[in-house]
Amino acid sequence: MEIKVLKKVLEANDTIAQETRTLLETNNVRMFNMIGAPGCGKTTLIEKIITAIPEPRRLAVIEGDIETTLDAERLAALSIPVVQINTSHFGGDCHLEAAPVKQALADLDFSGLDTIIVENVGNLVCPVEFDIGEKAKVAVLSVTEGEDKPLKYPLLFLKAQILLLNKVDLVEHLDFSEDLLRKNLKQVNPHLRVLKVSGKTGEGIREFVEWLHTG
Amino acid sequence: MEIKVLKKVLEANDTIAQETRTLLETNNVRMFNMIGAPGCGKTTLIEKIITAIPEPRRLAVIEGDIETTLDAERLAALSIPVVQINTSHFGGDCHLEAAPVKQALADLDFSGLDTIIVENVGNLVCPVEFDIGEKAKVAVLSVTEGEDKPLKYPLLFLKAQILLLNKVDLVEHLDFSEDLLRKNLKQVNPHLRVLKVSGKTGEGIREFVEWLHTG
Numbered sequence: 098m099e100i101k102v103l104k105k106v107l108e109a110n111d112t113i114a115q116e117t118r119t120l121l122e123t124n125n126v127r128m129f130n131m132i133g134a135p136g137c138g139k140t141t142l143i144e145k146i147i148t149a150i151p152e153p154r155r156l157a158v159i160e161g162d163i164e165t166t167l168d169a170e171r172l173a174a175l176s177i178p179v180v181q182i183n184t185s186h187f188g189g190d191c192h193l194e195a196a197p198v199k200q201a202l203a204d205l206d207f208s209g210l211d212t213i214i215v216e217n218v219g220n221l222v223c224p225v226e227f228d229i230g231e232k233a234k235v236a237v238l239s240v241t242e243g244e245d246k247p248l249k250y251p252l253l254f255l256k257a258q259i260l261l262l263n264k265v266d267l268v269e270h271l272d273f274s275e276d277l278l279r280k281n282l283k284q285v286n287p288h289l290r291v292l293k294v295s296g297k298t299g300e301g302i303r304e305f306v307e308w309l310h311t312g
Numbered sequence: 313m314e315i316k317v318l319k320k321v322l323e324a325n326d327t328i329a330q331e332t333r334t335l336l337e338t339n340n341v342r343m344f345n346m347i348g349a350p351g352c353g354k355t356t357l358i359e360k361i362i363t364a365i366p367e368p369r370r371l372a373v374i375e376g377d378i379e380t381t382l383d384a385e386r387l388a389a390l391s392i393p394v395v396q397i398n399t400s401h402f403g404g405d406c407h408l409e410a411a412p413v414k415q416a417l418a419d420l421d422f423s424g425l426d427t428i429i430v431e432n433v434g435n436l437v438c439p440v441e442f443d444i445g446e447k448a449k450v451a452v453l454s455v456t457e458g459e460d461k462p463l464k465y466p467l468l469f470l471k472a473q474i475l476l477l478n479k480v481d482l483v484e485h486l487d488f489s490e491d492l493l494r495k496n497l498k499q500v501n502p503h504l505r506v507l508k509v510s511g512k513t514g515e516g517i518r519e520f521v522e523w524l525h526t527g
Contacts, residue, residue: 135349135436135465136457163437165463189467191406191437219464220435221350222378222406241456241479242351248380249434250350252404264456270485272512297487 110227113195117230124207130229132253133237135219138263140168141296147175149302155211159201161193161218180204192223212309221250233258240264244278251285259290266295325442328410332445339422345444348452350434353478355383356511362390364517370426374416376408376433395419407438427524436465448473455479459493466500474505481510
């Protein structure tokens with residue numbers, strides 16, 4: 098019974114996501130769904146990405162949070178269009194679904210955009226299960242989270258087109274083995290591209306901006 | 313319609329959780345529900361907690377993961393009873409529910425126990441919504457995750473009886489303000505006890521073990 102209901106929810110979600118995908122393709126806008134754990138550094142990375150794009154920036158951000166507009170305020174300070182979705186209005190959802198994202202897109206003027214980054218709710222599990230109409234999922238994992246995460250939360254690493262391995266500036270202070278992480282990733286998804294980045298030093302951000310426009 | 317179904321699921325869950333709570337109280341066993349983001353250091357903390365308890369250890373651990381028995385293997389090496397729950401058997405749930413925890417408890421001999429630690433699935437959101445019959449929820453937040461988490465994920469910090477602020481050994485390498493974190497925590501739950509710990513250096517572990525037995 099529960100499973101049937103969940104299936105219906107997912108089917109309804111997929112229909113809306115497909116409408117969004119068609120809408121974005123028609124308008125030549127590429128939307129990316131950024132997914133990672135709470136505190137893995139998504140917002141700081143997006144700040145660095147924004148400033149790495151030369152003006153006029155044809156970029157907008159959709160911010161997903163359960164509560165608060167803290168992240169949206171940080172990004173709006175950088176003079177790009179930001180739309181906040183607070184899932185507390187939908188019962189405190191731990192992920193974004195296609196319907197509120199489609200509604201958020203109605204607030205954006207596509208004529209001034211070529212790229213939209215959606216910062217999903219901080220969570221390695223549920224956001225992966227809901228298509229929002231994105232071109233690609235971008236996984237973010239911070240080196241402080243450990244090498245075992247691809248094995249323990251495989252779906253994200255299986256479905257993402259790129260992994261941003263964040264906070265690499267902290268590696269020297271951690272017992273972190275990049276080799277072990279890559280070995281674990283290979284078990285889950287041998288084709289996943291890994292890009293080492295730092296929201297602090299800016300390492301890898303330029304390469305990621307290139308990927309956003311061509312990847 | 314969906315909300316009705318969710319309500320029914322939560323009601324059924326609460327009934328089982330209450331049965332578990334009665335069972336544990338009858339057997340003088342205290343069960344703690346440890347909740348934190350992926351990579352916040354829960355398993356390493358539990359390793360340190362185990363070794364800080366003098367033998368004979370009257371402690372068992374229930375490990376919640378979507379996939380793998382990696383964490384259970386790490387802990388079983390320390391010669392305590394460990395039961396693994398893999399939620400991939402229940403559709404990849406991002407949290408533990410009361411029913412599988414009750415089932416896991418059937419594998420434990422209460423006569424040799426006074427404490428059970430349940431390591432929930434790494435997630436700041438959904439685990440908080442499901443009572444599993446615990447005496448108290450233990451929140452874990454690593455300093456690498458940032459000061460804004462209590463505002464963005466308030467429910468955990470509202471419902472937990474104690475917050476383990478983990479990885480404090482890394483503070484000197486981060487732009488982290490403990491004052492700001494405490495200010496944010498005060499907005500959500502002014503009564504929450506905060507204990508600074510390190511899974512690396514062992515800082516605060518002895519105090520937490522005391523709390524487990526008296527708190």
